[in-house]
Amino acid sequence: AGHAITCLTYQYSGITGGTPTATECGSAVTTCYKYQTTTTTPASSSMFKNSLTLTSYRGSCGGCNSAWTDCNTCNTDQCNSAFAAVRSVAPLSLALPLVIAATLRCF
Structure with a gap:
C-alpha cells in the first residue's frame, strides 16, 4: 500500500x-x-x-490516466476506492468559463 498524495487538475x-x-x-495510488x-x-x-494541466496516477490497478471517462471502470476495487474521496474547490468562474472534472480512466 502506498501513501495518500494530493494532485491538481485544472x-x-x-x-x-x-x-x-x-x-x-x-x-x-503511489505516484x-x-x-x-x-x-x-x-x-x-x-x-x-x-x-490546461492534466494528472496521471499510478496505483495498484495499473495506470490511471486522465481522460474523459470515470476511473471506476477499473477491474479492481483498489483503484476504485482510491478515487472515492475526491474534493473539489469552488468551481471556475471566468470570462469564458470552462470546467474540467477530475475524471480518470484505468487500463
Whole structure:
C-alpha cells in the first residue's frame, strides 16, 4: 500500500486565470505525474491565455490516466476506492468559463 498524495487538475481560460480543482488520491495510488501545456493567442487588444494541466496516477490497478471517462471502470476495487474521496474547490468562474472534472480512466 502506498501513501495518500494530493494532485491538481485544472483548466482556466480567460484574461485573469482560474481556480484549481484539488483531487485527493487514495492510498492505492503511489505516484502522480503532472503534464502542463499553455497556449497564448491574440484576442482583441489583449492576450487570451488557455492553460490546461492534466494528472496521471499510478496505483495498484495499473495506470490511471486522465481522460474523459470515470476511473471506476477499473477491474479492481483498489483503484476504485482510491478515487472515492475526491474534493473539489469552488468551481471556475471566468470570462469564458470552462470546467474540467477530475475524471480518470484505468487500463
